[in-house]
Amino acid sequence: MTMECDRVGGVNLAQGVCDTDLPASVAEGAIEAIRAGLNIYTRLDGIAPLREAIARKLKRDNQLTADPGSEILVTSGATAGFYAACMALLDPGDEVILFEPFYGYHLNTLTALHINPVTVPLELADWNLDLDRLRAAITPRTRAILVNSPSNPCGKVFSPQDLEAIAAIVEEHDLFLFTDEIYEYFVYDGTKHLSPATLPGMAERTISISGLSKTFSITGWRIGYLTASARWLPSIAYFHDLTYVCAPSPFQYGAAAGLVELPETFYTSLAEEYQSKRDLLCSALSSAGLKPSVPAGAYYVLADVSSLSGSSAREKARTLLQERGVAAVAGTAFFHEGRGENLLRFCFAKRDEELSRACGLLKAAL
Ligand SMILES: Cc1ncc(COP(=O)(O)O)c(C=O)c1O
Known part of the structure; x- marks a missing residue:
């Protein structure tokens, strides 16, 4: 097209x-980093100023506490975060539940890794969640549910009630919850974004994925991040390192500058x-x-x-x-x-x- x-x-x-x-401070941060010679590989989980800035932003905007030294991974976009998390935590033949309409990369990432996507349709037009359909989709091979909120393509913002119900199912069946929160700041008419990892009992089960492609209009920079319990993060970081080594160094500095300097x-x-x-x-x-x-x-x-x-x-x-x-x-x-x-x-x-x-x-x- x-x-x-x-x-x-x-x-x-x-x-x-x-x-x-893109915001000027984000561009300047990257340009200064290039001029300062910060063009080499970074630590595999990302530069400290960016992890620290992400931790502060998570606390301020998501009410999520994450240790920048052990629970935050800077990734080559949310795309790489999801890919690395799937490689680390899932096995071929596992099933992951997605809601339909789905974002193609989610489905195709799973398929590429021989993990079976199982789709649960949202109700057409109002995109309501049918919990009976969700429960019926769970099998002994189900390992995770993926929630993309706000969602591409339908724009659904999962309500606290939706997320609490999903969290209860995740706990009952001992699953992971993968989130894709890349559109977290694009919410309208007073709708609030809720990070599922903040729900009771969900911190350890949730792999919260987000990124700055959309918020800072830098889709080509490839800067994302994920938050996970220190129990899982090293293995996710290992697979991210293996595939991408690190997110682009100067762009990590640009993103950090934006997170630090831009007001609420x-x-x-x-x-x-x-x-x-x-x-x-x-x-x-x-x-x-x-x-x-x-x-x-x-x-x-x-x-x-x-x-x-x-x-x-x-x-x-x-x-x-x-x-x-x-x-x-x-x-x-x-x-x-x-x-x-x-x-x-x-x-x-x-x-x-x-x-x-x-x-x-x-x-x-x-
Ligand atoms: C739901 C969703 N997740 C992730 C991405 C890509 O994010 P990134 O550029 O951080 O890899 C997109 C881009 O369209 C998207 O719509």
């Missing part, structure tokens, strides 16, 4: 690649800024007759595109690009076969000019 979008000169709302500016208002303004982007896009989609499922978090909108011509989501995505010049992702990318055919995912992590151009194109008559 990206190549085709470039060819027709359309606006690309397909890929989750934000083109918004940076994070609240981020949510406000993205909420107005969300509202702009949702209103354009509605005017275009493509009913959006308004997300409570993250920066994607799934919209019902039944009105577009085409017999599949992929064809509908092509119709939209040809007729209105806007690229989106076929909903089928986030569901098992046969589902998501009437949905397209639109990303609103775009500069205002680009987003306004896309909204204008969407609203223009066919």
Whole structure:
């Protein structure tokens, strides 16, 4: 879609690649580190100033206490954090439960490691969690549940009640809980993000994964982190080291500078800024007759595109690009076969000019 979008000169709302500016302190921190010669391998769990800054941020924003010396691992993005955690803690043939719609990398990472993803569908449209379906999906091979909140692609922010119920099941069946909290600061309409590791009894079972790709608009830098009990962290760090050695050194310094220097208002303004982007896009989609499922978090909108011509989501995505010049992702990318055919995912992590151009194109008559 990206190549085709470039060819027709359309606006690309397909890929989750934000083109918004990174904070100046983050850029300066990395540039200074390069100039200061901090370009060599770092300690395998990351540079101390970044681990310490992450620990302070976790305490302030997530009410999570993590020892920067033994419970925090800086990773090459959240992607590498999840990959290393799976390699360290799971075996081929194990089952991991994901909620559908799912993020493709979660499913494919498991599959690549011969771990079986078992998907539990959220209810369409309101994305409610059906606990009976979740319980029914557990088998003797289940080793973990993965919660991505706020979620890509549907924007669900799991409520405290959802998370408490999941935590009870995790404890009852002696499972791990993997979280992907990369969109933790992208929450709207007063919705609050809750880190599941803070729930009673969950600190040791939870591998909390997050990163700065989205918060600082640095998707190409590859800076993420995870928090886990000191019981698991060394083996996760071992596998991360084996595959990635360390996260890029100067970018670790840039991320640390951002975490240290940016005020708390940076994070609240981020949510406000993205909420107005969300509202702009949702209103354009509605005017275009493509009913959006308004997300409570993250920066994607799934919209019902039944009105577009085409017999599949992929064809509908092509119709939209040809007729209105806007690229989106076929909903089928986030569901098992046969589902998501009437949905397209639109990303609103775009500069205002680009987003306004896309909204204008969407609203223009066919
Ligand atoms: C749910 C989710 N997790 C992780 C990532 C990637 O994170 P990172 O760049 O830190 O690897 C993305 C990017 O789109 C995502 O949507």
